Amino acid sequence: MVADVAWLAAAMARELMLFAAIGFLIGGFDDLLVDLLWALRWVRRRLTVYRRHRPASAATLPAPDAPGRIAVFIAAWQEAPVIGRMLAAALGRYRHDDYVIYVGTYPNDPATQAAVRAVGDPRIRLVSGTLPGPTTKAECLNRVWAAMRADEAVSGIRCKAILLHDAEDVVHPQELRVVDYLIDRFDMVQLPVLPLIEQSRGWFARAVSASYADEFADGHSRQLVVREAIGAGIPSAGVGCAIARARMDEIAASGGGAPFDDSSVTEDYEIGLRIAAKGGRSAFVVLPEVPGGAPVAVRAYFPHTLETAVRQKQRWITGIALAGWDRLRWQGGLAERWMRLRDRRSLAAAVVLTASYAGLLLAVMLALCGVAIHWPGWAKPILTICAWLLVWRLAVRALVVGHHYGWREGLQAIPRALLANLIAILAARRALFSYQPGVTPPWDKTEHHFPDALPCD
Structure with missing residues (x-):
């Protein structure tokens, strides 16, 4: 009887780990291809572009061809603790002569x-409405759009671009200047997002907060760069994203007068892909404020508790992996379909991670009991390749995090990967069991806070 139980447990551990290994193999080579394309682009630009031209910076940008008014859109539901400080900080930091901040x-x-x-x-323009909150963020932004158009009709001044922000964002002093210049050349400009790391709420809160820094440093150092390089659509991050007025008008006209889809919970992600689908040019812009300095980027605190982090990731998975599949389908060429597949692989990745941790835990328990697992001959090379791919993945993560946050944070990003995986597993489970096709959930926002001391840019 004991032997039968041991044999069954060993078989379960083996099958779980082999299933996970095959999943890791597929995902690992997918990530490796992105890394190689990123590295090739980096080398090519330094051998060609930067030999002919000095790298640009915000300080060296010329004046825009036709300076114009920038409309900053903020959707705010229960943001009293942060919105006043955010607006005051923006007014004090922005270095631009003509802008209006609309707060829905x-x-x-x-x-x-x-x-x-x-x-x-x-x-500052306060925009209210008749619908009680919360609706969706997209509905709130559509009301802001209508208010901006009404203001334009009265003043006769047409806004040049719309810049999206959240109520907890720390804006960069040069971002409006960068947008004003580049929006003449592109339909959408996305600036990097570099989350702030909690320093005063305990080690676990700091680790949860830092996991967002790891994710965005990786995504906004490699993935968006590669998407742009291969001609795939760049999804908006929802903050630090500017959209040219002419393109926004076109999207609004196709949506019955509203540029954002009221039924979407990831309206920011979708509008970037809709711009690409209409042939618009998008740019992910990593531009230092001064040569060799930090990039012009958006900074903000993200959730710092496990529950709030899971809720936020659940919304992202629901909107991108589940609703995005239903709403956006598989349009575009090979590069676009590949990137959409990467966007939507979070559910499969959660299943693979769960299987790997369950199999590993069972294998450790069996080893402690002296029970051996019998592997097929083809398993060892697959497990070895997976191990090397994991080492590579963690090394790249440490490299990009260290580039933005320092080498200590880069090293800490390696063990934080376990926490990020736990959040991803829990969020995927909640998204899968709560998702109802065709049903729009209300705005499930998390509590925000604004830094006591503004970061130096």
């Missing part, structure tokens, strides 16, 4: 409206 609020959220009014600056 709700009639049943008087605290947020009061915080916006208290800023008391004519460059």
Whole structure:
């Protein structure tokens, strides 16, 4: 009886780990291809472009061909603790002569409206409505769009571009200047997002917060760069994303007058791909403020508890991997389909990770009991390749995190991968069991906070 149980446990551990190994093999080579394309682009630019031209910076950008007004859109639901400080900081940091910040609020959220009014600056435009909150972020942004158009009709001044931000963002002083120059050349400009890392809430809160820094440093150092290089659509990150007015008008016309789809929970991701589908030119712009300096980027605190991190990741998985499959399908050429497959692989990745951890735990328990696992002959080379791919993946993650946050954070990103995997597994499970095709969930936002001391840019 004991022997039968041991044999069954060993068989389960073997099958779980082999299943996970095949999944890791596929995903690992997928990531490796992105790394190789990224490296080839980096080498090519230094052997060709940078030999003929000095790398640009925000400080060396010429004046835009036709300077114009930039409209900053912020959707705010229950953001009273942060929105006033965010707006005051933006007004003090922006280095641009012509902009208006539109803040979308709700009639049943008087605290947020009061915080916006208290800023008391004519460059801040409070937008309310008749629908009680929360609706969706997309619905709120559509009301802001309508308010901007109404203001234009009165003033006779047409906005040049729309820049998306969230209520907790720390804006960069040069971002409007960069947008004003580049939006003449592109339909969408996405700036990097570099999350702030919690320093005063305990080691676990810091680790959860830093896992976002790891993810965005990786995604905004490699993946968006490669997407642009191979001609695939660049999804908007929802913050630090500017859209040319003419392109926004075109999208709004195709949507019955509203540029954002009210039924979407990832309206930012979708609008970037819709721009690409219409033939628009998008650019992911990593531009240092001064030569050799930090990039012009958006900074913000992300969730720092396990529960809030899982909720946010659940929304991203629901909107991109599940609803995105239903809504956006598989349009475009080979490069576009490959990138959409990468966007939507989170559910499969969660299954593979769960199988790997379950198999590994079972294998350790069996080893402690002196029970051997019998592997087929073809398993050893696959497991060896997976191990090397894992080492490579962690090394690249440490490299890109270290580039933006310093070598200590780069090294800490290696063990933090375990926490990131746990969040991904829990979020995928919640997304899978809560998703209802055709049903739009309400805006499930997390609590935000704004830094006491603004970061140096």
